[in-house]
Amino acid sequence: MTRPSPADGPARFQGRAAGLVSRTVAAVADILVVLGIAVLADLFAGAVRFLVLGPPFAPPKLSDWLTGVLGFALTVGYLAVSWTVTGQTVGARLMGLRVVRRPGRPLGAGRALLRAVLCVVFPLGLFWTPLSRRDASVADLVVRSAVVYDWYGGRARDGQRPLP
Template sequence: MKPHPERPEPAVGAGPWETRELVRGRPAGLVSRLLAAVVDALVVAALGVLVHLGASCVVLLVTGPPFHALDLPSWVTAGGLTVLALGYAAGGWATTGRTAGDQVMGLRVCTRSGRSPGVPRALLRAALCLALPLGLLWVPLSRRRASVQDLLVSSTVVYDWSPRTPEPSAPRNPAAYGEGPGPSRYRRSPGGRNPAAYRRKKTAPPAASAQGTPPPPPAPPGNPPAGTPRHPS
């Protein structure tokens, strides 16, 4: 199988999410589809057991105790499981393109143009999967990794994990954090302090007097200032 022409091969050491993004939209391989089919078989079996127990409980309510499981003929059990499997697979492929197994393995069933297969095509594909389970072995031999069922109904199975990326947060204002042009109360100077936010106010010098009177004139030369003690010569 040649690599997809529009997507590069996953790099060595790439994380799981990077690898998933690189293979998104590529046709799924045989191993992934087999594992998805095993998960779906287990889910259908579990649903069949639940339906059987539910029918037994209804019989208990009608006929009374003791409780006993219904002993149905084999053809009734086989027919019920077939109808349950058809509804389970066709319903998942027609609505979301996925069954439980497809969701676990990151697969999606769609048409060759990438659209939903719709109810008629999904129901026919589910019937072909039950009637021809060995048709899945054609996947390694197909150039586009298609099974016999895919060739008959023009469908394909691709890797497509459901999106799990976090929702984008509201964009912040770069100027508010000092990352863009314009004034900012958080903008820091090279020394680490914001001069606009931490600038100290300069205090004015005290006035000479409350009424604004000038200071007293200096004393004349030869005479000591007032209040100076005189010493005898």
């Protein structure tokens, strides 16, 4: 049996700009991760409340505006920290994507924070991707970032070109 060439698999996309579908699937996965973190935080707060005040066990009841502010902060923090530290969120890792600063360098904390705020405030900016010549969302255009396929952690593999 012959060994498949790198051109047959995901390696052929290494370093290329990611499209709308891959980015949308990654974003949906990230929404689920943030919701999971929020539920765990709510259960943890309920457990602390139970230990301090006694029965009954109940998560805290927050006002709608406070829930919105905390949800915004949690989402922005999750995205910004993930993009600063590894360039990948859980969803991006799942889809083999990485957010980079052109030309392929890490995003940095300031750009990651601004990009996270833009992505949360204006999520429909993602739909600019198929209209852009370089598959960039509105957030990518503002902070000069790119979302690229990265199956090998920024390294070229089997003769493939490295990240841009």
